[in-house]
Amino acid sequence: MSTVPHPYRPFSGRKRLSGRMAGIGLMLLGIFLFSANDALGKWLVDTYSVGAVLLFRSLAALVLLLPMIWRDRGFRELVHPPRPGLQLLRIVFATTEVAFFYASVRHLPLADVMTFYLAAPIFVAALSASLLKERIDARRWIAIFVGFVGVVIVLKPSTASFSWPALIAMTGSFLFSLVMIITRQLRGTRDTTLVTYTTLAACLVGAALVPFGWLTPTLADFGLLSLLGVVAMLASLAVNRSLKLAPASVVVPYQYTMLLWAIVFGLIFFGDKPDAQVLIGAAIVMISGIYVLIREHRQAGSGETLAEEVGSTMNAQP
Secondary structure, X not given: OOOOOOOXXXXXXXXXXXXXXXXXXXXXXXHHHHHHHHHHHHHHHOOOOHHHHHHHHHHHHHHHHHHHHHHHXXXXXXXXXXXHHHHHHHHHHHHHHHHHHHHHHOOOOHHHHHHHHOOHHHHHHHHHHHHOOOOOOHXXXXXXHHHHHHHHHHHOOOOOOOOHHHHHHXXXXXXXXXXXXXXXHOOOOOHHHXXXXXXXXXXXXXXXXXXXXXOOOOHHHHHHHHHHHHHHHHHHHHHHHHHHXXXXXXXXXXXXXXXXXXXXXXXXXXXXXXXXXXXXXXXXXXXXXXXXXXXXXXXXXXXXXXXXXXXXXXXXOO
């Protein structure tokens, strides 16, 4: 699904400042591309099935991935991956999460779905206590609880509005958190290997689902369906390059501009007007998520924390 960023190497003086500014600019560009891609995916999934979207976007992404695999000489690792059991579990979770994302965005405003997904650093921080045996102090537990309150506000838990698309989006966000935890455990695996496995899996699932509700795309729509995979790969490259030029703690908070773009694109292209409840819940999630990232960075000192890895690869699915 998402790639694990390469370690940040600090610079000094003016070079460090220029590197950070370039990193921020690339992060903003990558998040804009991801957001535009999500809006395009929402528009296409209104006409074509989730299986068709998965199939065409994955095929386009694979075309771009093959030269990267050849350059990295990663074919042997693809055949004999480290920790194959965890690799398989990650593939299952990642593929299901992508399908859930498109299923939920078909029925919900972009801003609602993205709020659930932007809560991933909060979910991971909570899960890491039990799954990775990481110690979480009282302040971070409070931030996690407040973040969940924000998610619940957006979820609108009433008998009239607690819908299955919202539950699917919530489950997708939870699965994404599990993918990130497993990715942390597989950080010795090449980035291209991780992305190729999940892309291949999405392609196979799409091929299996595409006969159900098949609609032959026009030439223009075929180009747009393929563009999903191309733009996602370009956005992923921008985000990863950003993390090479600047510390995650500097650039990761800019990922929350994704919510702003989701609101803008939703309003312009779909007429979605977020109500006050969604905006309040989203603001709570953003503040809590940023606090968790900053808190973990300070406690970790140098080096990237798990929550930062999650933040740096938010929705970076090819």
